[in-house]
Amino acid sequence: MGNKPKVVWLQALTCNGNTQSFLSSNATRFEHFLNAFDLVYHPSLTHQMTLSNLLNSSFDIDFLLVEGAITANTNFFSLVNKSVKDILQQLVQRSMYVVSVGSCASYGGIHAKFERNSDISGVQNSLDNLLPRSQHPIVNLTGCPVHPEWILQTLFTLQTKKSIQLDSTHRPVELYSHLAHHGCVRNEYFEWKVESKSFGLKEGCLFYDQGCRGPMTHSSCNKILWNDISSKTRVGMPCIGCTEFDFPKENLFETKKNIGIPAEVPLGISKRAYLSLTGVAKTFKIERLNKKIIDENS
């Protein structure tokens, strides 16, 4: 019991969405996590340990998980009468690994849009080059919210391998190399450039009119499904790009176009290649793809 790695979850400027996402983990996986790790402090969950207790203690923390954006401005945010930036710095020095859970902790996220407080940023930017005891870089798990499995797999990997391979923005490559587009059930419509005629349909790709950012967004949302069940794009909601560092962009429910052509094309594809392929694909009128996918009358 006593040897289980100690996990501390700190909440800063947050909606608690990552906590709620974490609590929505598959129950078997969640219980496995609780058996393998010792969640010694979480502001919504632990009963005996409070934040004051934690800050007055000195035990070594194995994994510090941070949810929410960081600020030093105590007019807008403080915990136990301290700035959350100070609390973060204190805890990082006690921790072996630090994981930013969600887009807000990674770079400020939606909370950085509150411009009256000009001092809002992610964990990494708030550390003044401080590193955890292992010297392992801060791990960023972007997403608004982050998928609970991404948290669990990161923790289990760090526990087993002691390090995790990160991309240039410090996200685990295995979780953020795929695009949200990969695995979307609407992929065939994208291949043949068949746009969705409107919201509320099973048919058509949401990239052309509804603003879907799936082909430009690194995430495994359609590989590791949400709530074990589905994803936004699968049911018909455009990807809003919440795992990228420019989230939230503007006009999230429409595709920006120049003379009828999407202003942004899939990642790494040249506009010329995209347009050539589109031109060819559009010359074919494929009957099956223009019909209802499930025809109740057939």
Next chain:
Amino acid sequence: MKTVDIIERIEGEAKLHLSWKNGKVQDAHIAFLNFRGFEYMLQNKPALDALVYTPRICGICGQAHLYATVNALENIYSNANIPLEITPKAKSLRQLGLIIEIIQSHIKWFYYFIMPDINQQSHHFDEKFVPLKGQSWLKAQEASSSIVKALATFAGQWPHTSYMIPGGVVSDPTFMDMIFVENYIDKAISFFEKQMVGVDLSHYLSFSNAEDITHIQGDVNQFIQMSFEQGFDTIGQSHDRFFVISDDLGFAKGKIKNKNTVKVDLNKIEESSAFTFELDVQKQKKEKYTWAKTVKYDNLFYETGPLARALVQNRKQIKSLHKEYEDTILTRVMARVDEIAFLLHQSKELLQSISLNEASFIEPKIALKEIDEGFGLGVIEATRGSLQHKVDIKNGLIQRYDVITPTVWNLGPGNSLDYGVAQKAIIGVKSLHEATMILRSFDVCSVCTTH
């Protein structure tokens, strides 16, 4: 004597300032010190983007904010006399989403925020309620993560989907999808029956008087025993006035004052910042002590939430509990438990009535950005009570966005001349534990309170 305590496990934290005299709380101030500025963020954003912003006000009740936003945006159309058609199917899928969110929240609140403290103080301490370890706690995690699968089936994910949009919903579930949804609702019913109350849902729903709580078994029975043991049937009374803003989800709209239920006029809702911090530090005044605003109806504080809904709707079991035990902790908690049963029943009815052949979405004839100027009001009953969103748009951009959350109604500040709802409920109690449990009985959500 004065004390200041930090209250945690309330979706954030609050600072409780208490003045004590002869062993009793004589004055109480509840301060929420964290402010995120959503109403400011939304200024100058494209109107539809509010569908992505407002759910992020709160991770546990995001679907309520989404629903309030979509109602407000659709209200812009009706105020501009532009016809908009929402099919009953789209409406049902919205309602079902919100119902599922409320159910999972009530389950978490009971097991994560209420039971750990009350169990800790009880002479009948039971290991099964211990956070992260106890069997009941773990079963609650399983139940709450299971029922949101029903929501993910037609909304893509939970938390933080924006599947509702002016004109309907984005998804078009199949018959099998909806059977799958029903399977997960049935699983939640089974949890409620076996784990929470130990009786069949239909039997539970037939309870109509205060003595019927003696038939309740399961974890709720232990709550009831511990409540009587700790005197929670005698503390927590407030103004005994109740407010419900919307009749959606099968609730009844209205207010109760002096035991009379009457209609509400939304124009009489008034928000003030008399005790609320200023953004500009230079303008700060001594009487300003929290980021929460104050909201009153016709110049009076009203309690909102499950107890208000049960009473305004005249649900018999809670009505008789309220008659017997007033607006105490016991009644407030039982109203939330009772609402789980009511909403599980409602969700089954909704699933029966939904017609999948209808359209999920009917494109509005005019886009919001083509409306020069507009105003919209959206109201909804969220997990913790009445939620209101107001929006002004000009050339497609949001000029002003105003949110009044349920926790502003219940936790918003007043002073000794006229205490806010939770504030008044705390006056006169004999210990910090009692004060904390009274606060918890309102299901405090710190992030919503200040947004």
